[in-house]
Amino acid sequence: MTRSGRDPGTRLKTAKGRTASSTRWLTRQINDPYVQKARAEGWRSRAAYKLIELDEKFALLRGAKRVVDLGIAPGGWSQVVRKQVPQAKIVGIDLLPTDPIEGVTIFQMDFMDDAAPAALSGALDGAPDLILSDMAANTVGHKQTDHLRTMGLVETAVDFAITQLAPGGAFVGKVFAGGTDTTLLALLKRNFTTVKHAKPPASRKDSSEWYVIAQGFKGRGD
Structure with a gap:
């Protein structure tokens, strides 16, 4: 004591x-106080507080009408979206099973599957204005390999965002220590008005995870 x-x-x-x-x-x-708090407040995971804190800083959910949650399991981020903007349409995808969430369409499939983008966009009846990605590849214990595998997911998520987002929309993606690689960062800066990195307080101090926040999608010019 x-x-x-x-x-x-x-x-x-x-x-x-x-x-x-x-x-x-x-x-x-x-x-972990965040784990205890999540249980007490009914969130499915402590990760819910990461989105709450990012939203407090960047106003990500303000006015959101259509939201995509990549790597939805166990559902904490979509819970936050439902609470903050209950009128928004939400669709999520994960390879892992996710218990149903009222008002959220959930696909259990691999985001890398060629059919995934069409399934997600089709469920929204319009272009999303916010794409959230808390995806990370399953680790194999080799730091460089794990980083490359996760960055591959981030790159696919960014490509999805650039082809699907409505003008003015935003993208949030999990990256790791060192942030977004130079090529991907340049791509984001070409397509969004502002691009920043942030580590919310709910992210464990010993974790190498960071988030890239890209806001003000410029549109595809088509």
Whole structure:
């Protein structure tokens, strides 16, 4: 106990058959205030607070009418959109199963599938004005490989945004330490009025994740 009388952190006894890494993960989850707050407030994941904090800084959800949530599982970001702009049409996609969310169309399929873009745009009855991507590739434990795999997803998400967004729309995508690579950053700057990087407070300090926020889509000129 600390002098204030608070427990500085609960430690898990290492259970038989549990790896040290899983024990560390469970301990971190138990002691994470965002995890506890998410459970208390009914959010499906602590990630909900990342979008809440990004929205507070960049006003992403203001006036949003059609929203795409890439990598929706378990659904925390779409929950936030539903609460903040209940009138918006929302469609999400993930390879993982996602429990239904009222007012949200969910596709369980690979975003890299050729049929995915048409499925997403078809569910909205119009061009989206906000595309959110919290996607990250499954890690293999090799830092450079994991970074390249995730950046491949980001590049595909940016391409989707540039071909689908309504003029004036916005894109938010997860990137990692070092931010968006030079070529992709240049592409975003050509197509959006403002492009910034941010690490919301809810993102764990030891995590290398950042987010790129591109606002004011200039349109495709067609």
